[in-house]
Amino acid sequence: MAKALTTKQIMDILPHRSPFLLVDAIEDYEEGVYALGRKCITYDEPYFQGHFPEMPIMPGVLQVEALAQTGAVAILCKEEFKGRIAVFAGIDKCKFKRPVVPGDVLTLKTEITALRGPVGMGHGVASVNGEVACDCIIKFAILPDKNGSSEESGNEA
Numbered sequence: 079m080a081k082a083l084t085t086k087q088i089m090d091i092l093p094h095r096s097p098f099l100l101v102d103a104i105e106d107y108e109e110g111v112y113a114l115g116r117k118c119i120t121y122d123e124p125y126f127q128g129h130f131p132e133m134p135i136m137p138g139v140l141q142v143e144a145l146a147q148t149g150a151v152a153i154l155c156k157e158e159f160k161g162r163i164a165v166f167a168g169i170d171k172c173k174f175k176r177p178v179v180p181g182d183v184l185t186l187k188t189e190i191t192a193l194r195g196p197v198g199m200g201h202g203v204a205s206v207n208g209e210v211a212c213d214c215i216i217k218f219a220i221l222p223d224k225n226g227s228s229e230e231s232g233n234e235a
Contacts, residue, residue, distance in 0.1 A: 080106040083151065091154050092147055093163055097124040100144035101186065104151055110193065113152035115186040117144050119178055126180070136178035141212040142169060145202030149188030149216055153198065161223050167197065168217035175210045182206045188216065196220040 083091075083104035092099065100117055107113035119136055126134040150164040178184055188202040197219050204212040 081108075082106065088147075088151060091151055094147060098143075099147070100140060101147045101151070104148070107152050107155065109155040109157075110153060110190060112187065112189040113148045115144070115148040115151070115188075117184040117186060119180050119182045119184060121180040123180070134180055136182075136184070138172075138174045138212060141174070141178060141184070141204045142172060142202070142214055142216070144184065144186050145188050145200075145204055145212065145214065146216050146218065148186040149190060149200040149202060149218065152188060152190055152200075153193070153218070153220065159220055163221045163223075164218045165221060166216070167219045170215040170217070172212070172214035174212050176206065178204070178206060178211050184211065191215075196222075 085102055088101055088104060089095070089099065101115045102118055103116045105114045105116055121134065125137055125140060129135065129137050146166060153159055153164055154162060183206065185205045186202070188200045190198060190200045192199040200216045200218070202214050202216050203210060
């Protein structure tokens with residue numbers, strides 16, 4: 079049975095907000111293993127105002143960011159990482175294979191391939207109708223928590 083998350087539930091896990099929350103829904107995930115997400119690309123995306131406005135194409139770096147956010151959901155759902163933030167540590171072997179345009183539904187799948195303490199790596203593939211748009215290796219680090227503290231949050235006076 080698939081585990082799904084709504085945009086609101088994603089916002090409870092990730093610190094991103096519009097216009098930088100680039101995942102509309104998580105259709106399935108397994109904590110610490112993978113997440114499968116979706117982003118519906120529309121003409122009113124803020125980046126289309128300046129990125130080839132006469133022929134709008136989703137910037138490749140935002141496709142990578144969407145894959146990273148999808149992977150972050152998989153990691154930050156793990157009990158020991160709840161309330162923390164995952165940040166980029168590197169991007170390798172990134173290839174863009176087709177443009178992503180308004181009307182496309184971008185399927186985002188990020189599999190976590192390595193995790194040692196707060197550092198890990200994932201393989202991300204973004205596709206449209208089964209056709210690969212972006213394929214990359216994402217390296218990430220998990221910060222102690224949203225406030226920069228390594229201690230568990232407790233009741234504060």
